[in-house]
Amino acid sequence: MTLLTLQAASVRLGGRTVLDAVDLAVAEHETVCVLGPSGSGKSTLLRTVAGLQPLDGGRVLLDGRDQAGVPVHRREVGLMFQDHQLFPQRDVAANVAFGLRMRGTAKAERDVRVKELLELVGLPGAGARSVAALSGGEQQRVALARALAPRPRLLMLDEPLGQLDRSLRERLVVELRELFARLGTTVLAVTHDQGEAFALADRVVVMRQGRIAQTGTPLQVWQRPADAFVARFLGFENVVEARVDGQRAHTPWGTVPVPEDSPQGPCSLLVRPAGVRLVPAGEGLRCTVAARTFKGTHVTVHLQPDDAPRLEAACVLRAAPETGDEVGVEFDPSEVVVLG
Amino acid sequence: MAVPVAFFVVFFAYPVAAIVRRGLHTDGAWHLGRIADVLGDSGIRHVLWFTTWQALASTALTLLIALPGAYVFARFDFPGRQVLRAVVTVPFVLPTVVAGTAFLALLGRGGLLDELWGVRLDTTVWAILLAHVFFNYAVVVRTVGGLWAQLDPRQEEAARTLGATPLTAWRTVTLPALAPAVAAAALMVFLFTFTSFGVVQILGGPAYSTLEVEIYRQTSELFDLSTAAVLTLVQFVCVGAILAVHAWTVRRRETALKLVDAAGTARRPRGAGQWTLLGAVLVSVAVLLVLPLTVLVQRSLTAPDFGYYRALTNADGGTFLVAPLHAVGASLSYAAAATAIAVVVGALAAAALARRDAGRIVRGFDALLMLPLGVSAVTVGFGFLIALDEPPLDLRQSWILVPLAQALVGVPFVVRTMLPVLRAVDVRLRQAAAVLGASPWRVWREVDLPLVRRALLVSAGFAFAVSLGEFGATVFIARPDNPTLPVAVARLLSRPGDLNYGQAMALSTILMVVCAVALLVLEKLRGAEKTGEL
Numbered sequence: 001m002t003l004l005t006l007q008a009a010s011v012r013l014g015g016r017t018v019l020d021a022v023d024l025a026v027a028e029h030e031t032v033c034v035l036g037p038s039g040s041g042k043s044t045l046l047r048t049v050a051g052l053q054p055l056d057g058g059r060v061l062l063d064g065r066d067q068a069g070v071p072v073h074r075r076e077v078g079l080m081f082q083d084h085q086l087f088p089q090r091d092v093a094a095n096v097a098f099g100l101r102m103r104g105t106a107k108a109e110r111d112v113r114v115k116e117l118l119e120l121v122g123l124p125g126a127g128a129r130s131v132a133a134l135s136g137g138e139q140q141r142v143a144l145a146r147a148l149a150p151r152p153r154l155l156m157l158d159e160p161l162g163q164l165d166r167s168l169r170e171r172l173v174v175e176l177r178e179l180f181a182r183l184g185t186t187v188l189a190v191t192h193d194q195g196e197a198f199a200l201a202d203r204v205v206v207m208r209q210g211r212i213a214q215t216g217t218p219l220q221v222w223q224r225p226a227d228a229f230v231a232r233f234l235g236f237e238n239v240v241e242a243r244v245d246g247q248r249a250h251t252p253w254g255t256v257p258v259p260e261d262s263p264q265g266p267c268s269l270l271v272r273p274a275g276v277r278l279v280p281a282g283e284g285l286r287c288t289v290a291a292r293t294f295k296g297t298h299v300t301v302h303l304q305p306d307d308a309p310r311l312e313a314a315c316v317l318r319a320a321p322e323t324g325d326e327v328g329v330e331f332d333p334s335e336v337v338v339l340g
Numbered sequence: 341m342a343v344p345v346a347f348f349v350v351f352f353a354y355p356v357a358a359i360v361r362r363g364l365h366t367d368g369a370w371h372l373g374r375i376a377d378v379l380g381d382s383g384i385r386h387v388l389w390f391t392t393w394q395a396l397a398s399t400a401l402t403l404l405i406a407l408p409g410a411y412v413f414a415r416f417d418f419p420g421r422q423v424l425r426a427v428v429t430v431p432f433v434l435p436t437v438v439a440g441t442a443f444l445a446l447l448g449r450g451g452l453l454d455e456l457w458g459v460r461l462d463t464t465v466w467a468i469l470l471a472h473v474f475f476n477y478a479v480v481v482r483t484v485g486g487l488w489a490q491l492d493p494r495q496e497e498a499a500r501t502l503g504a505t506p507l508t509a510w511r512t513v514t515l516p517a518l519a520p521a522v523a524a525a526a527l528m529v530f531l532f533t534f535t536s537f538g539v540v541q542i543l544g545g546p547a548y549s550t551l552e553v554e555i556y557r558q559t560s561e562l563f564d565l566s567t568a569a570v571l572t573l574v575q576f577v578c579v580g581a582i583l584a585v586h587a588w589t590v591r592r593r594e595t596a597l598k599l600v601d602a603a604g605t606a607r608r609p610r611g612a613g614q615w616t617l618l619g620a621v622l623v624s625v626a627v628l629l630v631l632p633l634t635v636l637v638q639r640s641l642t643a644p645d646f647g648y649y650r651a652l653t654n655a656d657g658g659t660f661l662v663a664p665l666h667a668v669g670a671s672l673s674y675a676a677a678a679t680a681i682a683v684v685v686g687a688l689a690a691a692a693l694a695r696r697d698a699g700r701i702v703r704g705f706d707a708l709l710m711l712p713l714g715v716s717a718v719t720v721g722f723g724f725l726i727a728l729d730e731p732p733l734d735l736r737q738s739w740i741l742v743p744l745a746q747a748l749v750g751v752p753f754v755v756r757t758m759l760p761v762l763r764a765v766d767v768r769l770r771q772a773a774a775v776l777g778a779s780p781w782r783v784w785r786e787v788d789l790p791l792v793r794r795a796l797l798v799s800a801g802f803a804f805a806v807s808l809g810e811f812g813a814t815v816f817i818a819r820p821d822n823p824t825l826p827v828a829v830a831r832l833l834s835r836p837g838d839l840n841y842g843q844a845m846a847l848s849t850i851l852m853v854v855c856a857v858a859l860l861v862l863e864k865l866r867g868a869e870k871t872g873e874l
Contacts, residue, residue, distance in 0.1 A: 052771050072774035073782075085772040089790040098786070102777035150777060 003028045003063060003186050004049065004154055010057035011044050011210075018044045020210035021058065026154070031180055031187040033201035035194060037233065041210040042190040043082075046156045049188065050079045062153060073102070078152030082159040084143040086131040092118070092142050093127030099150035117145040120179065137168050144176075148185070155180075157189035161196060173199040194234055198222065206230050227340045228268035237312045238276065242269035244338055252308035254285050257333040268339040273300060275335020276313035278321065284328040287311065289321050303329060344689035344751075347681075351744055355723025356576075360569050362726060371566070378570040384554070388574070391534060391550040394465060398472035398533040399526055405473055405624055406480035407522075412621045413481055414488035416614070417606040424625070425481070429805065430856050431629050432478040436538025436811060438829055438848035442632040443471045443543060445639055467543040472536065474628055476529040483525040484518060486798060487760065489606065491517055524756050531579065537718065537812055551575050552812075556718050572719050633852060640845035648842035652850075667828040668850060671808055674739075674824055678746035678807035683800050685747065686754025691784060693755070694762035717812025720745055725816045742824070745813040750803030757799035761792050801858075808855055825851040 004026040011019040018041045026032045034042045047053035049060055051072040060067045067075060078099075086095050093114050100110045118124055121141040126134075134142060140161065147155055160176070161169040177200055180187050191197050197204050198218040206214040206221065214226035225231035228239050242251040243266050249256045251269055258269075278301070287303035290310065299320040303311040311329065321327050364371055378384055413425055431439060447467050491514060537552040549557070551571055558568040609618050640648055652665045724745055765788055773783045789796075811826040818827045825847065832844035 050771075050775050052774070071779075072771070073777045073779050075775075076777070077775065079772070079775040081768055081772055083768075085766065085768050087769065087773075087787065087790075098773065098778075099776035102773075102782060146776070 001028045002026070003030075004188065005061040005064075006045075006049075006058065007061070008058035009045075009048055009055055009060060011041070011048060011053060012056045013044075017210050019048065022210070022212055024205060024212065024215075026186060026188055028186050029184045031177070031185075031189070031200060031202045032205060033197035033203070034188070034190040034205045034207055035192070035197040035233075036190075036207035036213075037192055039209075040207040042192075042207050043158055045207075046079065046158055046188065046190055049075075049154070049156060050077055051075050076150070076153050078147035078150070078155040080143050080147045080155070080157045080160055082162055084139045086134075086139060086142060086146070088131060090131070091127065092123070092129045092131060092134070095131060095142055096127075096145045096149050098146060103150055113149055114145075117149050120148075121145045122175075136164050137172070140164060140172065148183075153186065155185050155187050157187065159191055160189060161193075162191070169196065170199075176200060206233065208233075224337060225270065225339060228270075231268070231270045231337075231339060236270055236272065237310070238271040238273065239339070240269055240309055242267055242338075244269075247333075249336075249338070253305060253311065253329070253331075256331045256336060258336050258338055259333055262338040270337040270339055271311070271331055272335040272337070273312045273314035275332040276303070276311055277330045277332055278313060278315060278319070279328040279330050281326040281328050284330040287327055287329050289323050289325045289327060292320055292323060303327070305329075344685050344692070347685045347751075351724075351748055352720070355727035356572075356719065358727035359565075359719060359723045360573065362565055362569065364566065364569055374566055375570050375573065378567055379574070384571070387549050387551060387554050390548060391552075394468060394472075394548070394550070395530050395534040395536075397465075398469050398476070398536075399530045401469055402473045402476045402480060402529050403522070403526060405628070406477045407484065408617060409477065409621045409625065410481045410485035410488055412618055414485040415606055416609050416618055418609070418618060421606075424622075426856060428481055428625055428629055429478040429801075430633070430852055431474045432476070432805060432809070436475075436536070436541075438636070438826070438844075438851070439471060439474060439632070440539045440541065440543055441844070441848075442636040443467055443474070443539075445635045446632045465548060468536075468540055468548065470628065471539045471543060472529075472533045474632060475539070476532055477625075477629060479528050479532070480525045482798065482802070483528070483757070484521045486757070486795075487521040488514075488518060520760055524760070527582070528756065530582065534579070535575070535717070552718060559718070559722065575719075636845060636852070637849050640842060640849045642842065646846075648839070648846035649850075651839060651843050652846060665850075667823050667825045667847070668854060670822050671825040671851070672854070674742045674746065675804050675807035677740070677743035678750055678810075679800055679804040681743060681747035682750030682754050682803040682807075683796065686751045686799065686803070687758060687796065689751070690755045690758035690762055691788070693759055694765075717749060717810065718816075720748060721813030721816030724813065739822075741817050742814055743807070745817060746807035746810045747803070749810055749813065750806045753802040753806060754799040757802060758792060758795050761795040762788060765791055804858060805855060808851070808858070825854070 002025050004024070006022050006024040008021040008023060009019055010017065010021050020041075022041075022045065024032075024045075034045060036042045044053055048055055049062075049067075051067065051070060055068070062075065062077070087098065090098070096114045096117055097110045100113060105113070114127060115124075118126055121144050123138060123141050123145070126138070126142075131139065131142065144160075161172055164172065173196055179185075187200075189197075189200060191200075201218060204214075204216060204218050204221050205212055206226070208229055214221055214230050216224075221230070222234065225234055225236070231239050240251050240253065242249040242256070244258055244262050244264050246264075247258055247260060247262070249258050249262075249267075249269050256269065256271065285305055285308075287305045289301055290304045291302040293300045293302075294317075295314075298314045299317050301313045301315060301320055303313055305311065313329070364374060409428070413421065413428075447470075534550075535552045536550055537556065540548060540550045540553050541556075551574070555568045555571045555575070558564045558571065609615050642648075724741060770783050770787050773787045774780075778786055808824075809826060810824075811830065814824050815827050815830065818824055823831065829844050829848045829851065832840045832847065
C-alpha cells in the first residue's frame with residue numbers, strides 16, 4: 001500500500017528550479033533515503049511533503065489524498081529537523097509531549113506515552129531535564145521521541161545524524177534501523193552521507209539538481225550506478241569517458257575488458273578500485289604511485305598514469321607499493337561497469 | 341493585522357485628518373498656499389532649525405552618557421542593580437512639566453547651583469540638553485541593555501580566541517548585534533527631543549522654541565489653528581521621513597540573534613577599568629537623574645509637618661472639584677486600561693510585522709505605527725477633542741477616551757520592544773511546532789509567547805509608565821472632576837503662590853513614588869519569572 005506519492009512535484013525558488021517534476025512513491029512500513037549533495041533539492045522535498053513549502057506544480061498525496069490546501073498542522077506527518085529545533089523553554093518531557101498536547105490527548109495518557117518514548121530512545125527518566133543541558137546525541141534522541149510521540153503516518157528525517165560525531169552516528173544508524181523495523185514506521189529521510197543512507201534505507205533515491213538520478217535498493221545502486229554522476233557521488237573516482245566495442249572498451253587508460261552483453265558505443269565507464277590489479281612494472285598500463293591512504297582493512301593506492309586520469313586501486317597492506325614506485329596496472333572485467 | 345489597523349485609523353488618522361481639515365479648509369475651500377506662507381516666515385524657519393539641532397545634540401549626548409550605562413546594567417552584577425534599574429526609569433515617566441521644574445530648581449534662579457556657586461544654566465541650551473538626557477537615559481538603557489543582557493557572551497569570547505582585542509571583539513561582534521537596538525533607541529530619543537514640549541516650554545524661555553511649543557502657542561495663545569495645522573503637517577513630514585529611513589535601515593540589519601537567558605550573562609566587575617566604568621556610570625546617574633529628583637522632594641518638604649501633602653487631601657483649594665489626591669487612583673486605572681489596549685494592539689502589530697513573508701504594505705505599517713510618537717501629543721489630544729466629540733464617534737462622556745489617547749502613545753513602545761525579539765525567533769522552531777500539529781494561533785501561543793514573555797512584560801511596563809506620565813494629550817481630554825496626576829500637577833503649577841507650588845512638588849513626588857513602585861513590582865515579576873523557569 002502506497003502511503004506517500006509525489007506526482008511531478010515542482011518547486012521554483014528565486015528563478016531556480018529546486019524540484020523538477022519529481023515522481024516518488026513510499027510504501028507503508030518502508031524506509032526510503034533521499035541521497036544527494038547539498039543543493040540537490042532533497043530538503044525541499046521533505047518541506048513540500050510537510051506543507052512548509054508550497055508546490056509550484058504537481059501533487060503530494062498521503063494515503064491517496066491530495067494534500068493541496070491541507071495546512072502543516074493537519075498533515076499528521078513527523079519531521080525531525082537537521083538541528084533538532086527543540087523548544088528551549090520547555091523540558092524534555094514537555095518537548096516530547098508537545099505534539100500530543102496539540103492533538104488534545106489527555107494528560108494521563110500523555111505522561112504514559114512520554115515515558116514509553118523516552119525509554120524507547122534510551123533516555124529513561126530524562127523527562128525533567130532542560131534541553132539546553134543535553135548533549136548532541138541526547139538532543140537527537142529527544143527530537144526523535146518528539147517526532148514519534150503523536151504516531152505520525154510518515155516520519156521524515158532531515159539529515160538526522162548530520163551534526164553528530166562519527167562513532168555516535170554509526171551506532172545511532174543501527175539503532176534507528178532496528179527501531180523503525182520494530183515500530184513498522186514509514187520513514188522518508190534525506191542525507192548527503194551515502195554510508196548513512198545505505199545503512200538506514202530499504203530503498204535509496206539519488207537526487208541531482210532537483211531531479212531523481214536513480215532509485216533502487218542500496219545494493220542495486222552500489223553495484224550498478226545509473227550514471228557517472230551517481231558513481232562519483234558514491235565515492236568512485238575511476239570514471240572516464242569510453243567507447244565499448246565488443247568485449248573491450250577504449251579508454252584513456254588503454255583497452256579495458258568489459259563484462260559480456262555490455263551496451264555498445266560511447267559511454268561512461270567505472271572501474272571499481274578492487275578491479276585495478278597491480279602487476280610488476282613493464283606489464284600493462286605504466287603508473288607511478290602518487291599517494292597511498294590507509295583505510296583499515298585495505299590501502300587505497302593513488303596511481304598516476306603517464307597521460308591519463310588518476311586511478312584508485314584497493315590492495316592489501318602487505319602488497320601495497322610505496323609512494324614513488326613504478327607499477328603496472330591490469331583491469332578485472334568483473335569489477336568494470338558500463339554506465340548509461 | 342486588522343485590529344491594529346482599525347485602531348490606528350480610528351484613533352489616530354481620523355483625528356489628525358480632522359485637525360488638518362480644521363486648519364487648512366476654511367470657507368468651503370482648501371488653502372494650500374498657507375504652507376508656503378508659514379514656511380517663508382523667518383521666525384518659523386528659526387524654530388525648525390533649533391528643533392532639529394537640539395534634537396540631534398540631545399540624542400548624541402544621551403547615547404554618549406547612556407550607552408556605558410546600558411553595558412553596566414546588562415553585564416555587571418552589583419548590589420542594588422535591580423533597584424537602580426527601576427530608579428533610572430523613573431525620570432522617563434515623569435511629566436515633562438515636573439522634570440522641567442526639577443531642573444529649574446537645580447539650575448535656575450535661586451536653584452541649588454545658584455545658591456552654592458552662583459551658576460545658572462536655565463538661560464542656556466545646556467539646561468534643555470541635560471533635561472533631555474535625564475528623560476531619555478532609560479530609553480537607551482532599557483532598549484539596548486535589554487538586548488545586550490540576552491546576547492551570548494561566548495560570541496565575544498570566540499572573537500577573543502581568534503585574536504581580537506576586547507575593543508575589536510566588541511566592535512565586530514557585539515556592536516553589529518546591538519546596532520538595531522541602538523538605532524531604535526536613538527530614533528526614540530530623537531523623536532522625543534524633536535517633539536519636546538514641557539521641558540522646552542519651561543527651560544527654553546523666550547529664546548528657544550521647538551516646533552511643538554510653537555504649535556501649542558499658535559493653538560492656545562494665538563488661536564491660529566491654520567498655522568498650527570501647517571506646522572503639524574511639517575512635523576508629520578519630517579517625522580515620517582525619519583521613520584521611513586529608520587525602518588529601511590533596521591530591516592536591512594535585523595538578523596536572527598543567538599539569545600540566551602539574561603540571568604546568566606552578568607558578572608562581577610573585574611579589574612580597575614571595569615570598576616572605574618561602574619563608578620563613572622553610578623556617578624552620572626547620581627548627578628543627572630537622582631539629584632534633580634532629590635531637589636524636587638526636598639522642595640516638597642519645605643512646609644512644616646508635611647503641610648503641602650496634607651493640603652492635597654482636601655478639595656478646598658479651589659483648583660479642583662475633588663481633592664488632588666484623588667488623581668492617584670484615576671491615573672492608575674487609566675494607565676492600566678491604556679496598558680492593556682497598547683499591549684494587545686502592539687503585540688498583534690508586532691506579530692504581523694515579524695512575519696518574514698510580510699509584504700511591503702505591512703512593513704510600511706511599521707513606520708506608520710511610530711507616527712503617534714513623532715506627531716505631537718498636543719496634536720493627538722487636540723485631534724481627539726475635536727474629532728471624537730461628535731457623531732459618528734462621540735466618546736466625550738466615556739472614560740475610555742483618556743486610556744485610548746495614552747495607548748496610542750504606548751503602542752509604538754510595545755512594537756519597538758517586541759519586534760526585534762520576535763524577529764530573532766528561529767522560524768524553524770515555529771515550523772517544528774506546526775509539523776507537530778499546532779495551528780498558527782497555537783504556534784504563537786506555544787512558541788513565540790514563552791520566548792517573548794520577557795519582552796512583553798518590559799513593553800507593558802513601558803506602556804504603563806508612558807501612560808502614567810502622559811501629559812500633552814491627556815491635558816486636553818481629562819475631565820475636570822477626574823484629572824490624572826500630571827494634569828493635576830500642571831494645574832497646580834499654573835496657579836501662583838507658594839502653597840500651590842509646594843502642592844505641585846508634593847503631588848509629583850507622589851507620582852514619582854507611584855511610578856517607582858510600579859516599576860519595582862515589574863522588576864520583581866520578571867525576577868520571579870526567571871526563577872520559575874529554572
